[in-house]
Amino acid sequence: MIGVFDSGIGGLTVVRALREQLPGYDIVYFGDTARAPYGTKSPKTVIDYANEIIAFLIAQGAQLIVMACNTVSSVATATVTEQFSLPIFDVVTPAVDQAVGLGHRPIIGVIGTRATIASNIYERKIKKLRPDAKVHSKACPLLVPLVEEGWLQKPETVMIVKKYLHPLKVRQVNSLILGCTHYPVIKKVIQRKIGKQVHIIDSSLAVAAEVAAYISRHPELGAGIAKHNRLELFVSDITTQFKKTAQMLFKQHIQLELQRL
Numbered sequence: 001m002i003g004v005f006d007s008g009i010g011g012l013t014v015v016r017a018l019r020e021q022l023p024g025y026d027i028v029y030f031g032d033t034a035r036a037p038y039g040t041k042s043p044k045t046v047i048d049y050a051n052e053i054i055a056f057l058i059a060q061g062a063q064l065i066v067m068a069c070n071t072v073s074s075v076a077t078a079t080v081t082e083q084f085s086l087p088i089f090d091v092v093t094p095a096v097d098q099a100v101g102l103g104h105r106p107i108i109g110v111i112g113t114r115a116t117i118a119s120n121i122y123e124r125k126i127k128k129l130r131p132d133a134k135v136h137s138k139a140c141p142l143l144v145p146l147v148e149e150g151w152l153q154k155p156e157t158v159m160i161v162k163k164y165l166h167p168l169k170v171r172q173v174n175s176l177i178l179g180c181t182h183y184p185v186i187k188k189v190i191q192r193k194i195g196k197q198v199h200i201i202d203s204s205l206a207v208a209a210e211v212a213a214y215i216s217r218h219p220e221l222g223a224g225i226a227k228h229n230r231l232e233l234f235v236s237d238i239t240t241q242f243k244k245t246a247q248m249l250f251k252q253h254i255q256l257e258l259q260r261l
């Protein structure tokens with residue numbers, strides 16, 4: 001099974017992308033709805049949560065882990081890759097690879113949670129590969145609660161997105177990294193407000209492409225993962241909103257299992 005996790009609903013955008021790029025592969029998902037959001041927590045707390053969840057997913061049969069959360073990827077990647085021996089994917093690296101691979105002179109906008117932006121991981125990784133790149137980052141702490149609440153098209157959401165993106169627009173970014181897996185859910189609003197000429201890099205699509213490429217380079221791993229198109233969804237708190245958004249994303253009836261860690 002492919003194990004995927006996030007603080008809540010956001011990682012489902014990664015599940016959706018994985019199902020498109022690796023059709024049929026069984027997936028086990030954990031959404032830590034009882035402890036979300038992660039973006040306002042300290043790195044130490046987020047690392048502890050990540051360790052617990054990865055151990056749980058391995059116990060469920062995960063053979064490969066996708067940390068479908070930029071906040072976790074920003075602060076916990078080094079610790080968990082040392083701790084566990086199975087392949088673990090973060091969402092930051094594939095998005096950075098895409099951003100620096102774009103032909104034009106990169107003026108890159110990055111939006112994410114407070115923890116992700118405070119870690120400065122995107123700027124550090126981008127500058128390492130493209131020292132000539134300009135990076136402008138902006139924390140958008142209100143967007144995760146709005147997505148979790150299902151306020152996807154409300155005028156208030158559009159207004160808040162516009163306000164957050166204004167400084168990046170002024171600096172004329174030519175690409176924008178969605179550095180939070182919740183943001184693809186409101187990608188249309190973001191694209192409209194940043195302008196259609198700006199190339200949006202969706203970390204959920206980027207990581208799914210990376211996992212698919214890894215599996216094709218390691219066919220023995222791919223052959224060992226069951227392909228019954230199963231999707232097991234565990235959450236640490238069952239909320240009607242999680243169910244509603246999951247159903248909207250997958251266009252199918254969703255069954256949630258409660259798992260407290």
Ligand code: DGL
Pocket residue numbers: 006007008010011036037038039040068069070071072113116144179180181182
């Ligand atoms: N989807 C998570 C991320 O990518 C949201 C973090 C949060 O819970 O604040 O950062």
